[in-house]
Amino acid sequence: MAELWRxxxxxxxxxxxxxxxxxxxxxxxxxxxxxxxRETVAFALKREGYRVNTYADGAEAWAAFKRELPDLAVLxxxxxxxxxxxxxxxxxxxxxxxxxxxxxxxxxxxxxxLGLELGADDYLCKPFSMRELVARVKVLFRRxxxxxxxxxxxxxxxxxxxxxxxxxxxxTARWRxxxxxxxxxxxxxxxxxxxxPGHVKTRQQLMEEAYPHDAYVSERTIDxxxxxxxxxxxxxxxxxxxxxxxxxLGYRWTEDDPR
Amino acid sequence: xxxSRIGRRLLVFNLLLVFLPVAGFLxxxxxxxxxxxxxxxxxxxxxxxxxxxxxGRGVLEGGEVEQVLRRLNRRLDARLRVVDxxxxxxxxxxxxRPKEYDRAGGAGPSPATAGQAAASPASAAPARxxxxxxxxxxxxxxxxxxxxxxxxxxxxxxxxxxKLDGKEVRxxxxGRYGRATRVSPGQRSVTLSSAIPIxxxxxxxxxxxxxxxxxxxxxxxxxVRLRIAEIFAVSVLAALLLSVFLAATISRPLAALREESAxxxxxxxxxxxxxxxxxxxxxxxxxxxxxxxxxxxxEDRQRGAETFASDVAHELKNPxxxxxxAAELLHDVRExxxxxxxxxxxxxxxxxxxxxxxxxxxxxRIDARLENEEQVAVPLNGLLAQIAERFRMRESxxxxxxxxxxxxxxxxxxxxxxxxxVFENLLDNAAGFSPDGAQVRVALERSPDGAAVVRVEDEGPxxxxxxxxxxxxxxxxxxxxxxxxxxxxxxxLAIVKAIVEGYGGSVGAAGGRNRGAIFEVRLPASRxxxxxxxxxxxxx
Numbered sequence: 001m002a003e004l005w006r007x008x009x010x011x012x013x014x015x016x017x018x019x020x021x022x023x024x025x026x027x028x029x030x031x032x033x034x035x036x037x038r039e040t041v042a043f044a045l046k047r048e049g050y051r052v053n054t055y056a057d058g059a060e061a062w063a064a065f066k067r068e069l070p071d072l073a074v075l076x077x078x079x080x081x082x083x084x085x086x087x088x089x090x091x092x093x094x095x096x097x098x099x100x101x102x103x104x105x106x107x108x109x110x111x112x113x114l115g116l117e118l119g120a121d122d123y124l125c126k127p128f129s130m131r132e133l134v135a136r137v138k139v140l141f142r143r144x145x146x147x148x149x150x151x152x153x154x155x156x157x158x159x160x161x162x163x164x165x166x167x168x169x170x171x172t173a174r175w176r177x178x179x180x181x182x183x184x185x186x187x188x189x190x191x192x193x194x195x196x197p198g199h200v201k202t203r204q205q206l207m208e209e210a211y212p213h214d215a216y217v218s219e220r221t222i223d224x225x226x227x228x229x230x231x232x233x234x235x236x237x238x239x240x241x242x243x244x245x246x247x248x249l250g251y252r253w254t255e256d257d258p259r
Numbered sequence: 260x261x262x263s264r265i266g267r268r269l270l271v272f273n274l275l276l277v278f279l280p281v282a283g284f285l286x287x288x289x290x291x292x293x294x295x296x297x298x299x300x301x302x303x304x305x306x307x308x309x310x311x312x313x314x315g316r317g318v319l320e321g322g323e324v325e326q327v328l329r330r331l332n333r334r335l336d337a338r339l340r341v342v343d344x345x346x347x348x349x350x351x352x353x354x355x356r357p358k359e360y361d362r363a364g365g366a367g368p369s370p371a372t373a374g375q376a377a378a379s380p381a382s383a384a385p386a387r388x389x390x391x392x393x394x395x396x397x398x399x400x401x402x403x404x405x406x407x408x409x410x411x412x413x414x415x416x417x418x419x420x421x422k423l424d425g426k427e428v429r430x431x432x433x434g435r436y437g438r439a440t441r442v443s444p445g446q447r448s449v450t451l452s453s454a455i456p457i458x459x460x461x462x463x464x465x466x467x468x469x470x471x472x473x474x475x476x477x478x479x480x481x482x483v484r485l486r487i488a489e490i491f492a493v494s495v496l497a498a499l500l501l502s503v504f505l506a507a508t509i510s511r512p513l514a515a516l517r518e519e520s521a522x523x524x525x526x527x528x529x530x531x532x533x534x535x536x537x538x539x540x541x542x543x544x545x546x547x548x549x550x551x552x553x554x555x556x557x558e559d560r561q562r563g564a565e566t567f568a569s570d571v572a573h574e575l576k577n578p579x580x581x582x583x584x585a586a587e588l589l590h591d592v593r594e595x596x597x598x599x600x601x602x603x604x605x606x607x608x609x610x611x612x613x614x615x616x617x618x619x620x621x622x623x624r625i626d627a628r629l630e631n632e633e634q635v636a637v638p639l640n641g642l643l644a645q646i647a648e649r650f651r652m653r654e655s656x657x658x659x660x661x662x663x664x665x666x667x668x669x670x671x672x673x674x675x676x677x678x679x680x681v682f683e684n685l686l687d688n689a690a691g692f693s694p695d696g697a698q699v700r701v702a703l704e705r706s707p708d709g710a711a712v713v714r715v716e717d718e719g720p721x722x723x724x725x726x727x728x729x730x731x732x733x734x735x736x737x738x739x740x741x742x743x744x745x746x747x748x749x750x751x752l753a754i755v756k757a758i759v760e761g762y763g764g765s766v767g768a769a770g771g772r773n774r775g776a777i778f779e780v781r782l783p784a785s786r787x788x789x790x791x792x793x794x795x796x797x798x799x
Binding site: 034036037039040041043044047103105106125126127128129130131 | 572576584585587592597
């Protein structure tokens, strides 16, 4: 079962699904003031078949977005002239569904972005793995496509753990029937925890599950993701206690919902 | 109440001051002696007057002598007796007015008048019984030397009733001045007795014996001692209160400061908040304010160090991200052309990181360098001309450099390498922002207050007003996208600022006349380095 899930999550499987679904003509916007980052990211995404537009600052990007919205945006947070958060807010105002990935070189910024509930779909810390970024972009396109096409629901691979429902295909989760707005990273973490209720997952294991293509993620990053994940549950359910911290070991999904 | 160490010291000092009056007890001994001498002088004086009055009359008659005594009597306070050549008492003032003379002549001849205790004035007794007095007297006795030994006089002054036979009487009857001091048993007071011969013709007709007890003097001294004891007791109390008060006003705020300074450091030795300055206007208030300022600066410094570390991490992550991405792609891509491109990116970013790291090392070392480097008078005219020439060559016509120098040579005391760094960074910055064909204007002039002012003006996009306050911050970059930006980690202007301020100068930035930006460096002109026009320009 676990292997099957892993296969679904891996980008190779995702690629197969996508190739069947549609041809890759989605437009990805990359906004970063670092020329070499723009260049390499654009190259990697083009190699995957996406169309890519790059912008060096927020104002330039916004000017282009007003004419044509991209299908997905990769934004740096600290941008000259218009910063990534403002750009994200404006994009969200235009489109609820548009997937947005943040790139950041400061952990503090990450907290601010997520604290403001800007509705980013995922984020990666610099220096990020290019393979990880490409995999995330694919996952986000798939999630967006499935969300836009409810008729494909029957294909869902559902996982249930108490009041938690996880859709491994759509990268969505529900708690007591209510949808949770999770980033891809948070979703992967939650899935790794809920797959084996009651079993402790070490930070190292969680890192491997949440960042399958990136070996250089710090354990502290996992802690802050788990913290945010809990917060998202708590906004739905104040008494949420589904994720246990096992001191010195890691985290686990508590088997039984007390209610 | 527990006294602090300072409080205890204050108490000791205060008590030392208080013990000074106790020294007065010792002084009273001398005082007593002087009083006794004065009393004896006055007794002798009185005796002489009487002796003079009685001399030359031949054999003394009791009635006649009594008449003379009676006349003198009113002005006398000692007991006067007149004896004939045999020592027989012819007249005695105490017999004329017994009550009055009991007081003055305590050691009277008769047992009735000799009982001084009974004759003591009632007021003296309570003074001596006073607890305070006894405590004082006890302390005084500890230091008091033994009373001077009195002459071993016969306990009975009179050999027989009506006849005086003291050694002073015998001396007087043999024609000399005689004196004796008699101790009354059980009493501290003594009786002074002086005898003056009465001359008649060539011989001695008798003697005048003047005697007076020192009781009155002692009584005065008792009163003084009591007074001192009272003052002492009050002073001790005052010293105690004063010490407590001083301890409260000095050591308590000090203890509070100590606690506060211990509290602002957490377990890992990190500063948490600053010491609150006290509102006091005294030295302790000054100390508290100084500590507040110190901790505030330390906190700034600490915050600076922390943000510096996070800034450094942030700045290094960008090139690292490019390197990592390019390296991953290099691994996946086969086309030689693409591979070359990614290798180029890696090399470029490595060079950038190298520059960043060396500039970081530079900026952290500037303070130490400024302190240790030898400073000489550097003529700015020559230095600026040299740097501008180097930049002209570097930019090879893309950007022009226009120099405007004053007639006089303006020099600054500094290390030439640091000044070069300052102006190179400024010109580099100006050139980097300049579009092709633009001019960078460099002007040197003397300000009205005597400072050397260098202005570097470019025709670039200028500095947005909201960025002006941050333009000299570390890592702040206002740079447009472009190849040049790769090589500017945003530390150049921070280094300029650190150096110029290290030399006691200032830097400023403003928007230019048209677009562009103006950077202004003000440095204190070296007095020895101001040469008249035409003088050698140094390394120019």
